[in-house]
Amino acid sequence: MTTTVTLAQNKLAMAIANPGALGSIDAYITAVNHLPVLSAEKEVSLARALRDQQDLDAARELVLSHLRLVVSIARQYLGYGLPHADLIQEGNVGLMKAVKRYDPERGVRLVSFAVHWIKAEIHEYIVKNWRMVKVATTKAQRKLFFNLRSMRPDGHTLDPDQVAHIAKTLNVKPEEVREMEVRMSGREMALENPEDDDDTFAPIAFLSDEGHDDPTQVIERRAIDLQQGEGLDTALAKLDDRSRRIVKARxxxxxxxxxxxxxxxxxxVSAERIRQIEVAAMKKMRLALTA
Known part of the structure; x- marks a missing residue:
């Protein structure tokens, strides 16, 4: 039994930043659920070893023993349409931050302390990657976004009284509740037809080309497009090979x-490191384009 647990721990140690590394998300979850849960005494002992001696093996054991918590929390956010593996990955980042900051002398179990950090990382990931969440810019609006789904009765459209109640409960404006409801209920539609079918009309087929009868405007737009393309190539050329690859791939x-x-x-490297490189590269490109 000890050998089996050790093998699972070794695999998971390499897969913490990459839940898909074990072949599939199901395999990862199965491996996580086979890891032993720490007793309160063992948890305190490991936390003290990390705090006092910077014992990385103790930190590793604390993280591995709580990976099932991340899986459980990440599952609650599957309704936002983001990959389960990515949600778990971000939650694992939060777990590692919690382990680093955990104080065993406060008399609180790590599982209770880590919940906040895990959810915070997952929330941040969703806000950055779900297009419809771009309106959630304030703390109150983010609270609205993450609570509205559960506060809508049976997923039906909210009536005025329900809108007023939710707005009061979450300390946001009623119009913000209505706007968020519309955005969360909507779906994206391709502007162009994804299939080469002359008998199928996409929304773009019904849009008029206002510049069609004015050759001057057509030439001007082409010139602007060419200039922007050259500017993008120039900005990309200022990046190192890895940053350029990440920006192009993303x-x-x-x-x-x-x-x-x-x-x-x-x-x-970790996904967090990829995000950091991407942010730095985009900032450098913006500076190049505005120079």
Whole structure:
């Protein structure tokens, strides 16, 4: 039994930043659920060893023993349409932050302390990656976004009294509740027809080309497009090879772009590191484009 647990721990130690590394998310979850739960005494002992001696093996054991908590919390956010593996990955980052900050002398179990950090990382990931969440810019609006789904009775449209109640409960404006409800109930539609079918009309077929009869405007738009394209190439040229690869893979692909998880596998680093490189690269490109 000890050998089995050790093998599972060794695999998971390499997979913490990459839940898909074990072959599938189901395999990862199965391995996580086979790890032993720490007793209160053992947890305090390991936490003290980490705090007093910077014992990384103790930190590793604390993290591994709580990975099932991350899986459980991440499952609650599957309704936002983001990959389960990515949610778990972000939750694991929060767990590691919690382990680093945990004080065993406060008399609180790590599981209670870590919940906040795990949810905070997952919330941040959802806000950054779910397009419809871009309106959630304030703390109150984020609270509205993450609570509205559960506060809508049976998923039905809210009536005025329910809107007023939710707005009062979450300390937001009624119009913000209505706007968020519309955004969460809507779905994206392709502007162009994804299939080469002359008998099927996409929304773009019904839009008029206001510049069609004015050759001057057509030429001007083409000139602007050419200038912007050259500017983008110039900005990309200022990046190092790794940063350029990440930006192109994330933003310049026709298939929707690579995920942080996929790029983390490619470069052998964590998804958080990929995000940091991406942010720095985009900032450098913005400076180049505005120079």
């Amino acid at each position: 933003w310049l692909q026709d298939d929707g772009g690579a995920t942080l998880h996929e790029l983390a596998d490619e470069f052998g």
